[in-house]
Amino acid sequence: MTDYDVVVVGGGPAGLAAALSARRSGAGRVLVVERDCELGGILNQCVHNGFGLITFHEELTGPEYAARFEDAAQEAGVEFLLDATVLDVAADRSVTFVSARRGVRCVRAGAVVLAMGCRERPAGALALPGFRPAGVYTAGCAQRLANREGLLVGREVVILGSGDIGLIMARRLTLEGAHVACVAELMPYSSGLKRNVVQCLDDFGIPLLLSHTVTRVDGRRRVEAVEVSRVDEAGVPIPGTGQTYPCDTLLLSVGLLPENELSRSAGVALSPVTRGPIVDDSLMTSVPGVFACGNVLHVHDLVDYVSQEAERAGASAAAFAASGGSSAGMRLSVRAEGGVRYTVPQVIDVSRMPERLEVRLRVDGVYEHRVLVAHLGGRCVARRRRDILVPGEMEQIVLRREDLAGASPSDSLVICLEEA
Amino acid sequence: MAEKNAQILTCIRCPRGCQVSVAVDGDGQVLSVSGNLCARGDAYARAEVTNPVRTVTTTVPVKGGGAARVSVKTAREVPKGAVMDVMRALAGVTACAPVEIGDVVVPDIAGTGVDLVATSRA
Numbered sequence: 001m002t003d004y005d006v007v008v009v010g011g012g013p014a015g016l017a018a019a020l021s022a023r024r025s026g027a028g029r030v031l032v033v034e035r036d037c038e039l040g041g042i043l044n045q046c047v048h049n050g051f052g053l054i055t056f057h058e059e060l061t062g063p064e065y066a067a068r069f070e071d072a073a074q075e076a077g078v079e080f081l082l083d084a085t086v087l088d089v090a091a092d093r094s095v096t097f098v099s100a101r102r103g104v105r106c107v108r109a110g111a112v113v114l115a116m117g118c119r120e121r122p123a124g125a126l127a128l129p130g131f132r133p134a135g136v137y138t139a140g141c142a143q144r145l146a147n148r149e150g151l152l153v154g155r156e157v158v159i160l161g162s163g164d165i166g167l168i169m170a171r172r173l174t175l176e177g178a179h180v181a182c183v184a185e186l187m188p189y190s191s192g193l194k195r196n197v198v199q200c201l202d203d204f205g206i207p208l209l210l211s212h213t214v215t216r217v218d219g220r221r222r223v224e225a226v227e228v229s230r231v232d233e234a235g236v237p238i239p240g241t242g243q244t245y246p247c248d249t250l251l252l253s254v255g256l257l258p259e260n261e262l263s264r265s266a267g268v269a270l271s272p273v274t275r276g277p278i279v280d281d282s283l284m285t286s287v288p289g290v291f292a293c294g295n296v297l298h299v300h301d302l303v304d305y306v307s308q309e310a311e312r313a314g315a316s317a318a319a320f321a322a323s324g325g326s327s328a329g330m331r332l333s334v335r336a337e338g339g340v341r342y343t344v345p346q347v348i349d350v351s352r353m354p355e356r357l358e359v360r361l362r363v364d365g366v367y368e369h370r371v372l373v374a375h376l377g378g379r380c381v382a383r384r385r386r387d388i389l390v391p392g393e394m395e396q397i398v399l400r401r402e403d404l405a406g407a408s409p410s411d412s413l414v415i416c417l418e419e420a
Numbered sequence: 421m422a423e424k425n426a427q428i429l430t431c432i433r434c435p436r437g438c439q440v441s442v443a444v445d446g447d448g449q450v451l452s453v454s455g456n457l458c459a460r461g462d463a464y465a466r467a468e469v470t471n472p473v474r475t476v477t478t479t480v481p482v483k484g485g486g487a488a489r490v491s492v493k494t495a496r497e498v499p500k501g502a503v504m505d506v507m508r509a510l511a512g513v514t515a516c517a518p519v520e521i522g523d524v525v526v527p528d529i530a531g532t533g534v535d536l537v538a539t540s541r542a
Contacts, residue, residue, distance in 0.1 A: 047491035047539065048477045061477055063491050063540035067521055147479050150489050175478060175507050194437030198430045199474070203500070393437075 004029045004079075005321040006314070007095045007109035009086045009262060012041020014294020015115035016069040017307040021314030022113070023076040027321055030078045031107070033097050035085040039073075040066030041117055042140070043303065045147045048168055050195070054304035065303060089114070089266040093289050110321025111289045113313050114263055114277065118295040120165075121255040130217030133224075139165040139253040143172065152176050154249025158226045159183040160214045162190040162197070164301060164392075166253020171200035180204070181245045184212040184228045186235055189366050191255075191392045193301055215242055217250060226250055256299045266290060273342040274298040280331070280347040281357050282316035283309065288325050291317045298344050298360070301394055305360070309344075332376075332407055338416030339363050339370070341391070348413065350404050357399045361415060363389045369420040372397045376404060377411040385420060429468055433460040440465040473497035476506045477539070480525060485517030485542035492525050493539050498532045505530040517542045 005027040008015045011034030022030045038044065043051070046062030053059060056068070074080075084099035089112055096106045120138040128136075137145075137153050143165060145151040155178050159166045162185040170180045183201060188211050190197050201208050209228065215237045216227035230241040258276040260268070268277045269286035276297040277285040284291050293313035294306045329351030334343045341364040348357065359374075367389045374382040374397055381403040389395060397415060404413070425445070431438040442465045443451040453465045467473065475497050479489040492515075498506060509530040519525070519542040526536040 044540070047479055047493075049475050049493060059475070061491060061493055061539040064521060067540070147491065148487070148489055150479065150481060172478075175476075175503070194430050195432035198432050198437075203474070 001108070002093075002110045002321075003107040004031045005110045006030045006113060006317045007093075007107060007111075008032045008113040008115055008314075009089065009095070010034060010041070010115035010117055010294075010296070011036070011039040011080065011082070012115065012117050012294065013043055013066065013069065013303050013306050014117065014296070014310040014313075015041070015113070016066070016073050017310035018113045018115055018291075018293055018314035018317070019078040020069060020073040020076050021311040022318040023073075023078055025315040025318035027110075027318035031081060031109075032073070032078060033081050033084050033086050033095070035083070037083050039070045039080065039082070045140075045144045046168075047147050048172075051303050054302070055307055062303075069307070086262060089262050089290065091267050091287050091290075109289075110324075111291065111317035113310075113317050114268075114285070114290065114292040114296050115294050115310065115313075116259045116262060116296045118256040118258045118299055120252070121257055123252055126160075126252065126254065128214060128217050131220045133217065133219040133222050135219070135223030135249045136217070137249065137251055139163065139169045139251045142169055142249075142251055146172055146176060152178060153251075154178060154223075154247070156181065156247040157249045157251060158214070158228065158245050158247045159251040159253060161185060161252055161254035162192050162208060163253035163255065164192040164196050166251060167192045167196040167200040169251055169253070170206050171204060174204045174206070178249075180206050181247060182207045182209050182228065184209045184214060186211070186213045186231060187391075189390060189392070193392060213237060214250065218244075223248055223250055256295065258296045258299065260296060263290075263292070263296070268292075271342065271346065273336075274344065276344075278346045279344060280349055281345050281353045282319075282349070283313040283345065284316060284320070289317075289320050291320075298342070298362075301392060305394060308358075309360070330407065330409060332404065332409075332411060332413050334359065334413045334415060336361065336416070337414050338418070339365065339367060339389075340372075340415050340417060343415050348399070348404065350401070350407055353399075353401050353404070355401050357401070358396050359399060359415065360394055360396050362394055363391055363417065366390050367417055370417045371420050373416055373418050374399060375414045375416070376407055381413075389417070427469055429465055431456060431461040431464050433458075433464045442466070442469050444469055472500040474500050474503050476503055478507065478510065480510060480513050480515050482515040482517055482519060482542040485519065487540075487542050490515050490519050490525075490542040491539045492536050494529060494532070495524075495535045495537045498529075498534050502530060502532050506532065506536070510536070515542065
């Protein structure tokens, strides 16, 4: 006997879209458990526009995009529990959570969707040389302070890392009257979207220093200056190239890490590359009836893709809750090779996969004029020409069920880049 | 004959980020646009070299609601040169709850002819 057909952990963009999709796919009772006091997750502080071009064919801000899914989910009869933190997801799909109002509760679910999102890589993970003065923030923390609390973190700013949040914050702080001296990026390319480099840096004449990193933080009580040095091809700072920027603030935009503590304790197998669950084409993890979507699965650059992925996870969860899960058919593992860093999903059930399956992936460097290719036992089953591929932008390749139909269990599906 | 001048832009109308080449004559007239994969890229490139525009997004304090700030945007794009004017015109502006998405917070912000509207509820 279950209390809910589907329980969704997290009420951000992935959780909202998954819950909505589960209801629309016929799940009776769907519950979203959210630890914050409101739904929408990180979108609430992403007040810039550029969201929803794929989903709604218009350019929305983060809060507007969240509100559309929130309203649709409310209307569809999704139940929400706010201010409640999930403590444990068990392999038998019982979910334990705690809230100040109701204490500790445990509910049994027909299926669980993991949608916990990700966290920013913190200062402590970087081994920055110097003391630990005030004035070092992750970009998302500065974004929350600026956009939700109305607090400006500093006046003279250096940003380390060219992740999208760092780029967005370079513009945001400039608009609020701060001066951003530069954005230093360790890699020889930006890890953010091109449009953000154009609109957030170029528009304001903020230099993007590729192949550079912070080699010293000056100041004991508050940041007084940072030294930025050029790095060699191995990413090692080159002595003598340091330039000192007097500043009061250092923002870090150096990567996002899927938040999988709950997944791990549930026994979900994680990928060392994505740091998210290993999933099949229905987005089911290694634990039957536990699904994953959004940034907890792999870090996305577009919320529209999160919504699409979550829609699939929600529908799969509803189907699992209704049938108790179909017996596994022929399962193919997907191998990422030759320039492809990872794929999601990593496993495909050929008998059950949709007619067209979108496989999302990221490449491991900047490539021009390549073909994304899928090989099955030496046979090419999909190819897609790409003029440019960059690590900061997620790619996809579509596999057709009919093309995979003849696969044998010993075959593996290889997705890689080839010369055009 | 007017001198030809080519500008390379990164189109930002979608995440694809096409590198668009715009040929402009000495009078600033667009002669040709190439490199774009869709019509939006053509329109973006032409506008970007003749009359660049931006949507301004920010937040303003809100009184009487649960939250400290409410997010806002210009209802349409404004000239790129007016972006900082919009920000300066917002100094001292406070919204009053209840605020619904789309509510006008400041009409005709900074003389742009464009309203500043709320993008969240408060």
